[in-house]
Amino acid sequence: MNPWDLIMNNAPALAIAIPLLGAFVTPLINRAGRKAMLVWVIAVLAFTEFIALLLVYQVNTYGIQVYVFGANPHTLTVPPDSGGIPVRIIFTIDGMSAFTALISATLGLVVGIYSVGSEKFQTAQEKFFALLLLLVVGMMGMALTGDIFNFFVFLEINSLAAAALVSYHLNKGKAVEAAFKYAVVSSIGALMILFAIAILYGEYDALNMAMIAQRMYQTGFSTYDMIAMTLILVTLAMKCGAVPMHYWVPDGYGEAPGGTSAILVVASQASLYGLFRMSFTVFGLSANTSSLGWFMIILGLLSMFIGVTMAFLQHDIKRLMAYHAVSQTGYMLLGVGVGLATLGTAAFNQYGLYAMEGGIFHIINHALYKGLLFLTAGAIIYRVGTSDLNKMGGLAHSMKFTAVFFLIGAFAIAGIPPFNGFASKLMIYESVYQLNPFLAIVAAIVSMLTLASFLKVFHSAFLGPKIYDVKEVPKSMLFAMSILAFFIILFGIFPNIAIHYLVAPAAHALANPLGYITKVLGGGA
Amino acid sequence: MMSKIVRTQANFLYPFILIFGFYVVAHGHITPGGGFQGGAVIATGVALVAVAYGYDTIKKWIKKTHLTAAEGIGLLCFIITAFIGLSTSFFYNFLANSGLIFGNRVPYGINPGYLNTAGTLPIMNLAVGIEVLGGLSVIIMYMMAYGREVKQ
Amino acid sequence: MIFNLPFITVIIVMFFGFYAMVFRRNLIKVVIGLDLVESAVNLFLVSLGYVKGGVAPIYTSAPSTHMVLPTPQALTLTSIVIGVATTAMLLSFCMVIYKHYGTLDTRKVRRLEE
């Protein structure tokens, strides 16, 4: 078998196997010198990105992909002697999974390149990069897996690696405090998910998402399902940072080193993916989707408003951006929540699907521009040495490129045309107002407040007299920022590239749980 | 360093704990237990000696770099075993029923427990055992070292 | 009734854990509460795997019938492994926090607020 076929056939497994191997080898390669280690890490991340692109291509060309670990052949989901239950670990890749995997891999690569420059003077860099790779493994695994217990395992990998990364710069104990809070909250959440998994396993005798969804559909929605569903959905809402369970977000993002906050954003978005996957695919067929949709809408509204108003109060640049991350998560919950609330009715094709596309498009846009903003914040802290906005000023005199990148990110997050934030926000506004005009009004007001608070940051950090005599940041950091800025402008001017290849397949995949089940269980079963 | 009685007890128990740990690792595929449990048992042996003799003495006997290396090697063995089966699928049990070193069939019914069965599972158990013994011991060592630093 | 005893224990242990996490003002006790919740969930998983009259899935000593499925045990084991990693990491964090703050009181470990 030639290498190309090997990669094509095993792409879903390689998506987690390659970064996992990379993470384990990184400390060993570090013995050969820092340069070799950096080259290795970037190569692994680039290969992961390639695999993620390959997955998107495969899903768009051949439909839903199924990969069974250890099976012969690798598409044998239900072995003949298993009694009709998919017993093995299964990766199921549909449009939404491939979409999330692509975002994770992209931001992983960008943050890897950025950290080459920004962590240059830290000790134990091999551990930093190993954790970064492990975080990518966690996100990819959450996105690709088709088995709820595996989902829990990858969620824990994700949380532990993220918490360890947050504590990487001790910062006189403050970063460790943030990491402690983050780890406690994510662990209790993950335990609740495990409890729910145990309930589902006890009831349906299966761990496969498709199998559970099918058996739940056949036997009807019971009280136990209700408890399990509540545990899973509330926990995942907490993990993606929805108000009023968002307290760990500003701590974690605010204290993470350099550009690592950018990848933590994507780590929360993997939980957001989990929320959508569970509510559409696993529970969507049996549960009352309207009340689930309103649950998401209300969380989204709260997150949007409280996030942005709290951001206005902050004077720490990363903490301010972290509150904006909470606020932007609200848009995604709102968009997809409207889709879920109208699922199965005539209104879904009228505007629900557009709202979902808007919400999902906002996920990738948010990853790009919030990633860029966190990278610029990391650049400022790298040069100035403080994250306090009250002590900053006049940085545009010396850090011209950083200022331009910051401006691009700020305009994109505030929804100024023609950047990408506007495209997705427009899709959300113009579809959710048909469900209830109040939703669109809140979304628009929040967008204005976002612009106001980023003007505050831009004024206090970049404008004014020259206070700090600093140089521009190293080239690797600028390169990482320019990648994200390029995609922001590209998706702003040609939004249909993203919508056509990434967003629409993801929205249609979520809206069609029966196709998912049929693909995994092979028709009858 | 603790009293003479504790140290003597530790001396006496240490080899037995190690042997029991390796027994659990080696029989992972036919009895309850496996790599993690066995590795954890071995690490408790390390913890026992570390508590009995104190960090200053033990750091001359057990090097942290060796433990870290054990961790890395265990993880590498595990993932490479998974990669070898890639031509069929990731984690494919290419040794099962092949009659080679671990390739015998598992017989049904009551039997003494043949070690050379189950294909790649014993290899993975060994790898996990090495990894966990390294990982948990290194956690203990680092925590003891850091605890002294905090106290001062 | 007697077969529901494990589930009642699960609920009791879990509530003790929640109580420790919400009302105890010491970081170590918060971690202990987390471990209690974890033990409760593990107990729940294990008790789900019990089948009346079933035999443990060990090939060496059992007849070839009436074996229970080993999946719950595997799940519990994975959960224990993850729990060990989490606890080790949280306790290390506690040590670092104690070194820099000089206290483990949760009301004082709050340099990050608002």
Add this chain to the structure above:
Amino acid sequence: MNPLVPTITTPSGVWNPLVWLMVFLLSLIIALIIYMRGEKTRKKGMQAGVFFSGDRPPEGMDAHIAAHNIGWGFMEALRPYYRAMRKMHTGIINDYVGWFLGILAVMLIIFLFWGGA
């Protein structure tokens, strides 16, 4: 749908970034033309010297409006809201867990008694 066509059609309208960009560039050009037709004889460099009532103009950080002064009016207007928000964000780990468990309990009750299935 051709991915290279930039038009998005939403349920209530259309959006084309290229058209917007053209209009934006056009208005920029018009503004530039107006600017070019302005007074040519003005002296450069004269406008910069600011006179602060006889005082020496402040330098460095004093000449810069720091972050906490921006948006003061907004926060003053919403003072009761911000007081409630400050009370909510305590920074104590017990409260973080408490909020999570509280929302969990509330959602369990809501889903069990009012819909969900």
